[in-house]
Amino acid sequence: MTLALSTQTTGRKRAAGSRWLKLAALTAALVCLPFLALLFEAVQGSQGLWSHLAASVLPKAFLDTAILLAGVGILVASMGTGAAWLVTAYEFPGRRTMEWALLLPLAVPTYIVAYAYLDILHPIGPVQGAVRWLLGYSSPREFRLPDIRSMTGCILLLGFVLYPYVYIATRAMFLTQPASLIEVSRTLGVSRNGVFRRVALPLARPAIVVGVSLALMETLNDIGASEFLGVRTLTVSIYTTWVTRSDLPGASQLALALLAVVVAIVAAEQYARRKQRFAANAQRAGGSIERQRVSVPKGLLLLALCLLPVFVGFIAPATHLAVEAYTRLGYAGLPVRFLANISNTVIFSAAATIITLLLGSAAAYAARLHPGAPSAWFYRLATIGYAAPGTVVAIGLLIALGAFDRTADQLASSWFGFSTGLLFLGSGAALLYAYSTRFLAISAGAMAAGLSRIPQSLDDVSRMLGETASGTLRRVHLPLSKTALAASGLLVFVDCIKELPATLLLRPLNVETLATHLYGEAARGTYEEASISALMIILIALLPVIWLARVGRGEHR
Amino acid sequence: MRNAMLTKTLFTAVSFVSVASMASAAEVSIYTTREPGLIQPLLDSFKASTGITVNTVFLKDGLAERVASEGESSPADILMTVDAGNLVDLVEKGVTQPIESDALKGAVPEQLRDANGHWVALSMRARVLYAAKDVDLTAFNYEDLSDPKWKGKICIRSGQHPYNTALFADHLAHYGAEETEKWLSGVKDNLARKAAGGDREGAKDILGGVCDIAIANSYYVGLMRSGKGGDEQKQWGDAIKVVLPTFKDDGTHVNISGAALAKNAPNKAEAVQLLEYLVSEDAQKIYAEANYEYPVRAGVAADPIIAEFGELKIDSKPLAEIVSHRKAASELVDKVGFDN
Numbered sequence: 001m002t003l004a005l006s007t008q009t010t011g012r013k014r015a016a017g018s019r020w021l022k023l024a025a026l027t028a029a030l031v032c033l034p035f036l037a038l039l040f041e042a043v044q045g046s047q048g049l050w051s052h053l054a055a056s057v058l059p060k061a062f063l064d065t066a067i068l069l070a071g072v073g074i075l076v077a078s079m080g081t082g083a084a085w086l087v088t089a090y091e092f093p094g095r096r097t098m099e100w101a102l103l104l105p106l107a108v109p110t111y112i113v114a115y116a117y118l119d120i121l122h123p124i125g126p127v128q129g130a131v132r133w134l135l136g137y138s139s140p141r142e143f144r145l146p147d148i149r150s151m152t153g154c155i156l157l158l159g160f161v162l163y164p165y166v167y168i169a170t171r172a173m174f175l176t177q178p179a180s181l182i183e184v185s186r187t188l189g190v191s192r193n194g195v196f197r198r199v200a201l202p203l204a205r206p207a208i209v210v211g212v213s214l215a216l217m218e219t220l221n222d223i224g225a226s227e228f229l230g231v232r233t234l235t236v237s238i239y240t241t242w243v244t245r246s247d248l249p250g251a252s253q254l255a256l257a258l259l260a261v262v263v264a265i266v267a268a269e270q271y272a273r274r275k276q277r278f279a280a281n282a283q284r285a286g287g288s289i290e291r292q293r294v295s296v297p298k299g300l301l302l303l304a305l306c307l308l309p310v311f312v313g314f315i316a317p318a319t320h321l322a323v324e325a326y327t328r329l330g331y332a333g334l335p336v337r338f339l340a341n342i343s344n345t346v347i348f349s350a351a352a353t354i355i356t357l358l359l360g361s362a363a364a365y366a367a368r369l370h371p372g373a374p375s376a377w378f379y380r381l382a383t384i385g386y387a388a389p390g391t392v393v394a395i396g397l398l399i400a401l402g403a404f405d406r407t408a409d410q411l412a413s414s415w416f417g418f419s420t421g422l423l424f425l426g427s428g429a430a431l432l433y434a435y436s437t438r439f440l441a442i443s444a445g446a447m448a449a450g451l452s453r454i455p456q457s458l459d460d461v462s463r464m465l466g467e468t469a470s471g472t473l474r475r476v477h478l479p480l481s482k483t484a485l486a487a488s489g490l491l492v493f494v495d496c497i498k499e500l501p502a503t504l505l506l507r508p509l510n511v512e513t514l515a516t517h518l519y520g521e522a523a524r525g526t527y528e529e530a531s532i533s534a535l536m537i538i539l540i541a542l543l544p545v546i547w548l549a550r551v552g553r554g555e556h557r
Numbered sequence: 558m559r560n561a562m563l564t565k566t567l568f569t570a571v572s573f574v575s576v577a578s579m580a581s582a583a584e585v586s587i588y589t590t591r592e593p594g595l596i597q598p599l600l601d602s603f604k605a606s607t608g609i610t611v612n613t614v615f616l617k618d619g620l621a622e623r624v625a626s627e628g629e630s631s632p633a634d635i636l637m638t639v640d641a642g643n644l645v646d647l648v649e650k651g652v653t654q655p656i657e658s659d660a661l662k663g664a665v666p667e668q669l670r671d672a673n674g675h676w677v678a679l680s681m682r683a684r685v686l687y688a689a690k691d692v693d694l695t696a697f698n699y700e701d702l703s704d705p706k707w708k709g710k711i712c713i714r715s716g717q718h719p720y721n722t723a724l725f726a727d728h729l730a731h732y733g734a735e736e737t738e739k740w741l742s743g744v745k746d747n748l749a750r751k752a753a754g755g756d757r758e759g760a761k762d763i764l765g766g767v768c769d770i771a772i773a774n775s776y777y778v779g780l781m782r783s784g785k786g787g788d789e790q791k792q793w794g795d796a797i798k799v800v801l802p803t804f805k806d807d808g809t810h811v812n813i814s815g816a817a818l819a820k821n822a823p824n825k826a827e828a829v830q831l832l833e834y835l836v837s838e839d840a841q842k843i844y845a846e847a848n849y850e851y852p853v854r855a856g857v858a859a860d861p862i863i864a865e866f867g868e869l870k871i872d873s874k875p876l877a878e879i880v881s882h883r884k885a886a887s888e889l890v891d892k893v894g895f896d897n
Contacts, residue, residue, distance in 0.1 A: 056891040118754065123765030124792075141766035149751045227715070230753030232896055240717045243618045244887045246646050327787060336597075398619060402626025409630040422630050425623075505619045509586055509612040509632060512593070520592045520615050529594070 020469060021375060024366035027359040028381035031437050034396025035259070035384070041399060042252035049241065049250035061237045067151060068158075068226070068233055069216050075159030076215040079309050080166025081208055085196055086306055088174040091291040092299035098306040100549030105313030106164045106491075107541035109498040109515070111224025112534045113161050114154075115522060116317035118228070119324075121148045154229040160313035162218050166211030168487075168548075173207035174200060179289050192292065200289075210445070213266065214386075217441075220262065221389045224500065234258050235389045248395070255392040262387040318538055324531035335517060335532055342536060345513040348428060348503075349496035352435035356492045357485065359436060360443025365477070368451050368459075369469055379444065386441035393437055394502035401430050401506075426508050434502035439492045446488030450481025490544035497541050514540070585827040586612040589637035590620055591814060596637070598847050603834050609827050624652040629821050634828035637679075637816040640719040641876040642726075642883045644676040644815050653817040658829050664836040664854050668875055669813060678813035679835050680850035683775040683869055684724045685809070687797040689763045692770065697802040699728065699810065702772070703743025711747045712759045712768035716895035717887060720756070720774060720812060725889065726882035727810045730874045734885060742893040752896045757781065757793065764796035774812075775799070779849025779862045799866050808870040814850065 086092075087099045121127055123140035137143040147153070185199045226233050238258065242251035294302065335341070363382040367375040385393055401424040412420040424430040454477060462472040478485070500515045507516065514533045521530035589596065593615045600611040612632075616623065620643070624633050636647055647653050648671065655674035662670070669678035686697050702711060714721065729737045745752075749768035759771025760781060780786055781794030801809045816835065822828050834840055841852040845860050851869060858864065890896065 052888050052891070056888070056894070060894065060897055118758075122761065123767060124761065128765075139766060140764075144766060147750050147767070149753050228754060230715070230751030230896065239618075240887070244717045244719065244722055245884055246621075246642075246649075248622065331787070395619065395622065398622055398626050402623070402628065406626075406628040406630050419630070422627055422632070425627060426632065501617075504615075504617045505623065507614065509614045511614070516615065517593075519617065521594065 018370070020362055020366040021370050021378070023359075023362040024375060024378040024382065027363050027440070028378040030359075030433075031382050031385050031440060033400050034393050034437060035256070035388070036396075037400035037403075038252040038255060038392065038396040041249055041395075042256055044249040049245075049247055049253070053237075053241075053250075053254070057237050058234075061232055061234045064151065064231055065220075065233045065235075068155060068231060069219060071151070071155035072158045072162060072219045073212050073216055075155060076163040076166045077208055077212050079159065079163040080211055080215075081170050081201070081204065083163070083306055083309060084167050084171035084174055084204075085200065086302055088171060089192070089196070089200075089289055089291060090299075090302055091293045092302040093296075094303045094306075095291075098303065098310070100546060101310045101314075102167050102306060103164050103545050103549050104310055104315075104542070105161045106494060107538045107545050108161050108314060108317055109224075109500070109537065110158055110161055110218070110222045111228070111500065111522075112321070112518070112537070113157050113313070113317050114225035114228045115530075115534070116320045117148055117153075117157055120316060120320050121145070149228075149230045151231055154226055154231045156312075157225060157229070158219055158222065160309055162215040163309055163313070165214040165218070166208060169207040169211035169214075170204050173204040174289065182289055214442075217262075217386050220258075220387070223389065223391060235391070238389070239391060242391075242395070252395070255388070255395075259384070259388050259392070263384070266387065318535070321531045321535045321538065325535045328529055328532055335521075335529055337512065338532070338536075341512045341514050341517050341533070342540070344511055345497055345515070345537075346540065348431050348435070348513065349493050352432045352439075352496050353489050353493045355432055356436045356439050357443045357489050360440050360445075360488070361447045361473075361485070363440070363444045364447035364451055365469075365473055367448065379448070383441035383444050385437040386439065388438075390434075390438055390499060390501040391505075393434055394505040397430060397434050397437070397502070398425075398505060401425055401433065422508075425506065428508050428511060430506040431503060434506055435492075435496045435499060438499065438502065439495050442491050442495070443485070443488045446484045446491075447481065450484035451477060454480050487548055490548045493544050494541045497537055582610070583608065583824075583827055584610040584612060585634045585824045585831050586614075586632045587635045587637055587831075588614055588616055588620055588624060588633045588819075589635075590616055590618070590643070591637055591639060595848050599835060599840055599843050602839070602843065603831055607830065607834070609830070611831070621647050621650040621652055624819060625650050631819060631821050632823060633819040634822040634824045635816050635831060636819055637814070639812070639814040640723060641678075641813055641815070642719055642723060642880045644671070644813075644817060645877070645880045647817050648673075648675045652820050654820045654822070656818045656829060656832060658833055660833045661836060664833075666853070666855070669815075669853050671817075672877070676815050676817040677832065677836070678815040678853045680814045680841075680844045680848065681811050681853060681871075682814070682850050683801060683809045683811050683866075684720060684772060685775045685778075685866065686800040686802045687759050687763060687771040687773055687778070688800060689769045690796065690798055694770075694798075694800055697800045698805050699724070699802050700740065700805055702747065703740045705743070705747070707747040707770065709747065709749050710769040711744065712749055712762045712771040713744075713752050714754055714756055714758070714773075715752050716741075716890035719883075721752075721772075722883045722886045722890065723812050723879060724772070724810050725886035726879045727804070727872060727874055729882040729886055729889075730878050731804055731807065734889070737886070738889050738893060741889055741895060745893050745895045757790070760793040760797050764793050771797075775851070775863060775866065776849040778866075779860055782862050783849070801866050801869060803870065804872055807874075808872040811851070811869070811871050813853070813876070 083102050087095055087102070119125055123144050128140065128145055131145065132140065132143055135143060181199055182195055185195050190198060220235055223235055223239055227236050234254070235258070238251050238254045241247050241254055359382070363379045367379045405422040405424050405426070408423050409420050412418060424433065458476055459472055462476050467475065498515065500519060503513055504516055504519065507513070514537045518530045518533040518537065521533070593613060600613070603609065604611055620636060620638055624631050624636060627633070636653065638644060653675040656677060657674070661677055665677050671677070688694050716722070716725070725737065725741060728740060750762070756773035756777050759773040762768050763771060778794055778799050781790045784791045803809050816832060818825070818828055818832070836854055838854065838857055841854040841857040844850045845852045845857060849860050849863050851859050851863065
């Protein structure tokens with residue numbers, strides 16, 4: 001096929017190239033559809049909502065959101081970057097294990113971690129029980145630790161499960177930094193810590209920013225944990241406006257306002273970085289940083305430092321859930337339709353991952369093939385879904401796809417005399433649509449980053465040798481960036497498995513996933529039954545996370 | 558070529574799912590916000606006696622939006638949800654139709670049905686007071702929740718939760734906006750912790766010494782004390798005593814779970830049949846015994862765990878009136894910063 005195409009004329013090749021632009025445009029349009037539907041809903045006018053919101057909701061919601069984002073941002077940036085530097089720059093006992101173990105909290109959804117810690121840290125839970133026993137108190141009425149249901153609690157919990165986003169990005173950056181730079185700075189008399197502060201950290205800044213922004217988007221998307229812990233964020237306000245006050249237009253207006261704020265922040269960040277150029281050709285020149293050997297006590301200290309986030313973000317909640325699940329299994333057995341729930345979860349997530357990878361690559365590749373405003377805009381629009389809370393995407397999609405399904409069904413009935421049923425909402429395709437919309441930023445971002453490290457000269461050579469744009473992608477770019485792409489695919493897969501709000505709203509009759517089953521049980525407070533599904537979500541998400549760790553290691557070893 | 562294969566795989570995956578939800582013989586489809594575990598025993602028993610297959614999708618929020626969006630193509634027959642306000646929302650969004658059934662009218666008292674027959678209550682729950690065993694209380698008025706003597710001693714879930722907005726709306730119906738704002742602000746000052754979590758945490762927090770009293774729904778006590786939620790929850794349930802609070806000179810605030818008939822129900826006859834089954838003595842007994850809710854049908858007894866609270870005297874304000882105040886109640890919750 002490639003051979004046949006390569007003999008075509010240049011004009012034909014250009015046409016083939018512009019197909020990528022068209023695909024990117026289509027992707028952008030598909031992603032924007034739910035937001036346009038929201039816009040449509042928003043202009044229906046809300047019932048005098050804004051005066052009330054401005055007076056008694058928004059000030060507090062903005063403040064809480066800002067504090068939460070700042071807190072989580074600082075926490076994930078320092079933990080993610082710190083951990084990445086430790087496993088990259090030092091040789092200590094258990095380092096190789098920590099390299100991948102630090103990724104484990106990725107497998108734990110924020111809502112599960114909130115449920116688990118409310119149990120673990122409750123006055124009648126194991127931790128406070130042990131503390132009371134140590135201090136000699138007999139009743140929680142005599143002595144209690146501060147309540148986890150607070151802003152501080154929420155920041156800590158979210159921080160400890162979201163830092164891996166920063167860790168992944170930053171570690172990759174540290175590993176690809178040329179050792180020569182470090183050697184030069186050492187020769188010039190900079191201390192080891194100085195190297196971190198003055199060389200490694202500034203170079204890793206783009207990666208930190210990317211990781212932190214992913215973590216913050218996840219924070220904004222979270223409703224489960226913040227609502228459960230009593231933090232009133234903007235997202236929770238959108239939700240309350242919609243659900244408690246039955247004001248969908250008002251909720252849509254709020255959602256669009258929030259989206260505008262996020263887009264503005266992202267744009268500002270990009271504008272601030274516009275002058276910076278990070279040498280793409282720096283990759284692997286002269287091998288990566290040589291790890292410093294440390295004394296045993298210091299090594300153990302470093303190990304403990306790395307273990308802390310893994311323990312809080314993964315080991316403790318997973319162990320708690322395992323114990324709960326075991327108890328539950330003992331007296332009630334597996335939940336009904338457990339296997340069906342697992343297969344639904346895996347099938348939907350896998351299918352969505354494939355779509356997300358294809359469309360994300362298209363958006364990124366079109367931007368490379370056709371540099372300029374249109375492709376840059378298509379890329380930006382295609383990745384907007386990650387900035388929007390899942391609930392928002394879900395309501396928008398519900399409006400848009402419902403209208404489509406309805407029309408298709410009516411047309412088919414009147415033209416051909418048969419009912420198509422609900423094409424999207426009735427088949428689960430709506431779920432795939434929602435997942436892809438939400439997570440395109442991950443695959444597109446990874447592809448764009450991968451492509452940016454490939455010199456343009458390779459494209460030119462390939463095209464000069466008669467290869468088409470698609471052929472170049474397949475034979476040059478994909479092999480060179482397949483690790484990055486595979487890693488992003490795994491992230492998308494894990495995110496799909498954990499996704500809750502869109503799954504709840506858009507799935508067809510008789511379809512449960514692990515997350516919806518978990519939510520159903522948690523909603524009635526039967527955590528024990530939910531714990532089996534929760535544990536299963538973590539286990540399934542764990543496989544790709546471990547694979548991800550191996551991929552990372554293979555690439556840099 | 559690779560893409561073609563992917564597309565094929567995808568297509569197979571998708572059609573696999575749609576086939577699973579395709580029509581068989583007699584069936585009825587429920588969109589429900591009630592947790593599947595709660596209604597499954599009822600649906601199983603309905604299928605066993607009628608042979609009608611029941612399809613369900615458990616939704617959280619967006620029930621009305623989803624049905625409205627699906628329009629005439631919607632497969633939904635019955636829309637099932639908790640909270641009178643949610644049922645009224647369904648009617649206001651125009652996704653329901655009147656249920657024509659004399660059996661329903663005979664079984665469910667008039668105040669527990671929509672005036673135009675669009676929805677019917679299937680079970681009731683009271684908003685009760687959980688109290689630590691050592692608190693000296695045998696009776697309680699909702700009004701007293703704002704009494705400063707409870708400062709730092711009350712646990713409650715988010716003020717924006719429908720169970721609470723309905724209670725606050727009931728207060729509004731009794732006393733008007735000014736009084737209710739003062740009351741809510743007083744309750745806020747008395748909270749022991751953030752208004753968050755679920756109703757069961759009220760009992761758990763009382764056991765944990767976080768608070769002395771909590772406002773929560775009646776059926777949770779049954780679920781906890783029966784041991785159905787495991788030994789741990791039994792401890793929480795046993796750590797509290799339950800008082801049926803009342804408004805002064807009136808009764809206890811009660812909310813409902815209920816169902817409406819979807820406007821475009823493809824299986825209307827089966828849907829009505831299922832609704833009639835749900836208010837039958839058998840089904841009402843399951844509601845009482847499996848879910849610990851108060852039956853809506855006269856003559857069916859509450860579960861002993863629930864009956865032990867004493868006789869339920871239902872507040873006199875009609876549900877429709879309470880529902881009409883819930884938006885105002887929700888705004889007051891924001892205004893006094895109840896959840897802050």
